[in-house]
Amino acid sequence: GAVVSQHPSWVICKSGTSVKIECRSLDFQATTMFWYRQFPKQSLMLMATSNEGSKATYEQGVEKDKFLINHASLTLSTLTVTSAHPEDSSFYICSARGDRARGEKLFFGSGTQLSVL
Amino acid sequence: DAKTTQPPSMDCAEGRAANLPCNHSTISGNEYVYWYRQIHSQGPQYIIHGLKNNETNEMASLIITEDRKSSTLILPHATLRDTAVYYCIVRRPGAYSGNTPLVFGKGTRLSVIA
Numbered sequence: 594g595a596v597v598s599q600h601p602s603w604v605i606c607k608s609g610t611s612v613k614i615e616c617r618s619l620d621f622q623a624t625t626m627f628w629y630r631q632f633p634k635q636s637l638m639l640m641a642t643s644n645e646g647s648k649a650t651y652e653q654g655v656e657k658d659k660f661l662i663n664h665a666s667l668t669l670s671t672l673t674v675t676s677a678h679p680e681d682s683s684f685y686i687c688s689a690r691g692d693r694a695r696g697e698k699l700f701f702g703s704g705t706q707l708s709v710l
Numbered sequence: 711d712a713k714t715t716q717p718p719s720m721d722c723a724e725g726r727a728a729n730l731p732c733n734h735s736t737i738s739g740n741e742y743v744y745w746y747r748q749i750h751s752q753g754p755q756y757i758i759h760g761l762k763n764n765e766t767n768e769m770a771s772l773i774i775t776e777d778r779k780s781s782t783l784i785l786p787h788a789t790l791r792d793t794a795v796y797y798c799i800v801r802r803p804g805a806y807s808g809n810t811p812l813v814f815g816k817g818t819r820l821s822v823i824a
Contacts (some may be wrong), residue, residue: 601754627811637754637814638795669805688811697803698744699812701753 596621597689599702606677606709614705616671616687622667627699628660630653631644640685642672676710711823714798716733719819722792728785730818732798735779742803745813749795752816754797757783789824794818 598617606612616626624645629637641662642650649662659681660675670689674681687702715733722728734743744759758765758772760781765772771784785792797817801810 597753629811629814636816637748639811639813642811684751688753697755698759700756704751704753706751 596632596691596700597681597687597702599687599705601679601705602703603706603708605710607709608678609676611673612677612707614674614685614687614707616672616689616702618668618689619659621692623670624667625690626664626670627688628662628670628672629688631704637686640672640688645670674707677707679709682707682709713762714800714815716796716798716815716818717820718816722785723789723822724790724824725787725824728788728822729818730783730785730793730798730820731780731797732783733780735796737778739776740799740802743771743772743781744795744799744801744812745764745772746799747792747796748817749791749794754812757796759803774792788820790822790824793822795822 596668598619600615604612610634626643628640630640633638640655643662643664645664645667651657659675664670684704684706686704688699690699741761742761745757746754747757748754759771760772760774762774762778773808774781797814797819799812
């Protein structure tokens, strides 16, 4: 079954609104989660590293004030796209490293397709 | 993490073995070879990983050359549901890489044809 749960699977919003995406680790604690973005026919691009109890680390070129990350607990990280615009339309994916029972491999959520009108 | 090189695309007939190559000539001694795949509009899925010995699980086999500079992922009996982008990634295992993310290249787009 799914090890990392991501919600919602898809969302359509109007330009200027904010959208929140949730990423949960199931049955294990994840002190660190990763957020990726993927445009059509391109590979996954790392946006930021989410750290429980501290500020996220953003990759170069990713606006921290636009993509707000909150890692409020050991099983939940959220990505909020603030004042979304059509160019923010993309496939967003989260990832977390599993515990020893899961071989400490990185697992991925099912992704969120964001469409900004 | 060492860089990898994969062909951009491959076709495979349904029921036949799909052999996906990956070059990682700069791999270091403590780095593993990981394979993930991404089916359209889904998150990446772990397939298999290995250090130097060949590995097999319920999904695939991984053949790593003796010098570890290249590897091949084998899907023994490809089905239409195996159509996906396959990523070969080289990195230290979780326990040693700490909380570092996976870095994805462009992968190989495998099309399984009926």
